[in-house]
Amino acid sequence: LPMKTYGAFDNKTGEFVISSPRPPKPWINYLGNTRLTAFISQNAGGLVFHVEPWSRRISRYHYLATPPDRPGFYLYIRDCHTGRLWNPHFAPCCTKLDAFECRHGPGYTRFRGVRDDAVATVTYFIPPDDDVMVWLLTVENRHPKKIARLVASSYLEFGLLEFFREFFWCYLQNQIGFRFDPKTNSIRYEYHVFEAPFTPAMLFTCSRKPSGFDCAREAFTGPGGSLDRPAFCKTGRLSGSELPGGGGHGCAALAVNLKIPPGQSRTIAFALAAADDWEKAGAL
Numbered sequence: 001l002p003m004k005t006y007g008a009f010d011n012k013t014g015e016f017v018i019s020s021p022r023p024p025k026p027w028i029n030y031l032g033n034t035r036l037t038a039f040i041s042q043n044a045g046g047l048v049f050h051v052e053p054w055s056r057r058i059s060r061y062h063y064l065a066t067p068p069d070r071p072g073f074y075l076y077i078r079d080c081h082t083g084r085l086w087n088p089h090f091a092p093c094c095t096k097l098d099a100f101e102c103r104h105g106p107g108y109t110r111f112r113g114v115r116d117d118a119v120a121t122v123t124y125f126i127p128p129d130d131d132v133m134v135w136l137l138t139v140e141n142r143h144p145k146k147i148a149r150l151v152a153s154s155y156l157e158f159g160l161l162e163f164f165r166e167f168f169w170c171y172l173q174n175q176i177g178f179r180f181d182p183k184t185n186s187i188r189y190e191y192h193v194f195e196a197p198f199t200p201a202m203l204f205t206c207s208r209k210p211s212g213f214d215c216a217r218e219a220f221t222g223p224g225g226s227l228d229r230p231a232f233c234k235t236g237r238l239s240g241s242e243l244p245g246g247g248g249h250g251c252a253a254l255a256v257n258l259k260i261p262p263g264q265s266r267t268i269a270f271a272l273a274a275a276d277d278w279e280k281a282g283a284l
Helices: 163-167 217-221 278-283
Strands: 007-010 015-018 029-032 036-040 046-050 074-079 099-105 108-115 118-125 132-141 148-157 176-181 186-191 201-206 212-216 250-260 265-275
Touching: 029 108, 036 132, 074 118, 074 132, 118 148, 132 148, 132 250, 148 201, 148 265, 176 212, 176 250, 186 250, 201 250, 201 278, 212 217, 217 250, 250 265, 265 278
Parallel strands: none
Antiparallel strands: 007 015, 015 099, 029 036, 036 046, 074 148, 099 108, 108 118, 118 132, 132 265, 148 250, 176 186, 186 201, 201 265, 212 250
């Protein structure tokens, strides 16, 4: 039987181009600068760690859970006219796209998703000199007459830096905290496990002032919800949840309202920074 084609090399750009969002296994690319490292799949599943993944793993990734390749570096787009929620990288909503493309290049991964005259292009990369993971999102309105009214939201799920604590269910919820800092438009992950070898300052921020935020996974998904159908799907708004001191399952969800005239586009940068202290993280 002929083998189904899921992607091919683009010899002009040096990229591997994945044309189907449903290959049989995750198709992984690596990003990094020898200190901050991430891997990302064709559906934006993956994780990020600092220096090494055993005691400095920043985000969470489910290796054995079903469905696989969850969670990751997600961008949700909600159409305020229709209420439809979709991802330029297809998952986790898995809303059918009019067009999909994932380009794994050397040091970056770029997605292009099209739905209802909206074209979303997002590029993930880590610059060589700074410990920052950037999500660069551009949304274009291709409708000839109608103004696009969209809401774009990030989602990154934080885990314990010391992976063995999660693996053996030693989850110290009273020694981690997540809150929004309005001065820097960022979500702060405060990690103060007293015996941990590494307690960095971690920020997730946005180049525009967000219209809403969530620092708690349960608030983002909503009661009985999930990442494929979160509460954000119904309302288009985030609840403003925080987890200061008491801990819990933290996330970085920042929402931005987009009003795009026909034929125009808007660009937003989301960024995760890790440093030794808050001043250095804020500078990044």
